[in-house]
Amino acid sequence: MSGGQPALRLRDIADRLGVTDRTAFGLVHDLCDAGILQRSKIGRRNRYEIADFGGGRNLSSRLAALARDGGGAG
16 A cells, blocks of 8 residues: 555554554545555455556645645545
């Protein structure tokens, strides 16, 4: 999920960010809805990867659009 640490769990991300597991899940869900992350199922786990934007779109413009929209977690 996180660069260089593909096996990082949502619980680990929550701990690093100082938020609850539920908040971390909401953030990842919002990033998937915005097309920034792609989710794939591996066994019982989900794996998240940064989406391939192509077409001149980049990660910073997608994150800026998500910030303007206010995301969905809250």
